[in-house]
Amino acid sequence: xxxxxxxxxxxxxxxxxxxxxxxxxxxxxxxxxxxxxxxxxxxxxxxxxxxxxxxxxxxxxxxxxxxxxxxxxxxxxxxxxxxxxxxxxxxxxxxxxxxxxxxxxxxxxxxxxxxxxxxxxxxxxxxxxxxxxxxxxxxxxxxx
Numbered sequence: 001x002x003x004x005x006x007x008x009x010x011x012x013x014x015x016x017x018x019x020x021x022x023x024x025x026x027x028x029x030x031x032x033x034x035x036x037x038x039x040x041x042x043x044x045x046x047x048x049x050x051x052x053x054x055x056x057x058x059x060x061x062x063x064x065x066x067x068x069x070x071x072x073x074x075x076x077x078x079x080x081x082x083x084x085x086x087x088x089x090x091x092x093x094x095x096x097x098x099x100x101x102x103x104x105x106x107x108x109x110x111x112x113x114x115x116x117x118x119x120x121x122x123x124x125x126x127x128x129x130x131x132x133x134x135x136x137x138x139x140x141x142x143x144x
Contacts, residue, residue: 001016001017001018001019002018002019002035002038002079003018003019003020003021004019004020004021004023005022005023006021006022007022007141008018008022008057009022009133010022010034010038011102012038012041012042014041014045014057014060014109015057016043017042019038021034021035021038022034022107023048029087029088029089030089031067032087032089033078033087033089033091033092036072036083036086036087036091037078037091039076040073040078041049041070041074044070044074044077044128045060045070047124047125047128048060048066048070048128051125051128051129054138059073059090062140063143065136065139065143066132066134068097068135068142069111069131069132069135071094071097071117072093072097072107072108072111073111073127073128073131074091075091075092075093075108076108076111076112076115077111077115078091079091080115080119095144098141100138100141100144101141102138102141107138107142108143111131111134113136114127114131115127115131118130119121
């Protein structure tokens, strides 16, 4: 469920698969990106719950690394060429994630490369597991 709101931040609520969407986007394409981004979260966390059923839902919110990973993975998925056929607009990463360096790459580039490598096998479970292991290895970088 999408709730039209004066809030430009667009929070999502996993317990009932709802989110707020800002009422005054200048471009419909931006609203579409937000809708797809939030929908991606619902499906992502549904898969996450299947893989890690004992994990507390509070980890799906800031400041936990599980939340950070969800916010990095959503634009990666939306920028996948298969999704871009529908969205037709580049999805953007949070600026704070763009500032994080893992080796010589930004965090979004690091996880995009991992996604591309793993998506060849068309195994989303493996993408989540390996991305989760990677972000745990660099968790100190995500204390923003």
